[in-house]
Amino acid sequence: MATFNMLEFRNITKNFGESVILHEVNAIFHKGSFHFICGESGSGKSTILKLINQEIAAEKGDILWQGQPLKSYEKFKLRRQIGVVFQSFELIHHMTVLENILLAGRALGKNRQALLQRAMKLLTRVGLNGKIEAYPEQLSGGQMQRVAIVRAILNKPLLLLADEPTGNLDRKAASDVMNLLYELHREEQMTMIVVTHSEEVLAQFTQAQRWYVKEGDFYEQE
């Protein structure tokens, strides 16, 4: 049987106008692994997540997902397989915690009862089962991010992308959210790629793989 890497960048070049963000970079992300993407502000960290999530396209090269060019997948299929968490939580303010979470599942056409069960299990797991009827504005930042994480993993994606998930949180909430992400990665065998520029976060997880984006290059720290 053919073997393939879960996610692979092959000779990817990405420019914005005259700025070269990535120049012929290669990278491999294995199934079940946990990665940080680091680098200075403006270096291209979010750009890498946006390329994986097909929000933007590369000028040159291929991104392979499960051995096939990412661009050959239908978007809705990728949405089931790749979850995303943002710095700004991106919750819908007029919807309750549970409605926010179920909306993502419904959009992907899954059975409501199964989704509800999974949502309740995850909300209990992240300590928010008492908040299902609350609205986002009634939650702390750390709680909002936990809701966003539950929403992103409701459909058991193979890969979770997180763009500065602790960027809007105080030190304690940031540490709790990062611990939660790492634990969920272990419990759900979910591959994760987390963008951060926080030295504190990096110091907390020395076991994770680190990638740096710098002046068009994208490389793994040995």
Ligand SMILES: Nc1ncnc2c1ncn2[C@@H]1O[C@H](COP(=O)(O)OP(=O)(O)OP(=O)(O)O)[C@@H](O)[C@H]1O
């Ligand atoms: N749609 C776009 N059009 C033009 N330039 C862009 C676009 N998106 C990003 N850029 C530029 O590309 C560079 C990399 O942006 P990116 O958001 O990936 O950086 P980053 O490393 O995530 O930064 P930060 O840590 O500040 O969030 C920046 O100089 C940015 O201004």
